[in-house]
Amino acid sequence: MLRIEPLTRRKTVGVCIAVLGVIAALVSGLSAAPPGTWRGELIMVAAVLCMSFYNV
Numbered sequence: 001m002l003r004i005e006p007l008t009r010r011k012t013v014g015v016c017i018a019v020l021g022v023i024a025a026l027v028s029g030l031s032a033a034p035p036g037t038w039r040g041e042l043i044m045v046a047a048v049l050c051m052s053f054y055n056v
Helices: 009-030 037-056
Strands: none
Touching: none
16 A cells, blocks of 8 residues: 555455454354453554555
8 A cells, every 4th residue: 555565465364364354253252252242353454554554
């Protein structure tokens, strides 16, 4: 996005695998979680996105 680091197929596949793993973990554990837990999950997802953008 910032044209700093070229996006390759290998990086794209790695990111997709990581994102699918997080989605699978959230979906499988979200049904057993107490009400209102989604707020904490949303904060963590936002923090991860900010940190990954910062690191790149």
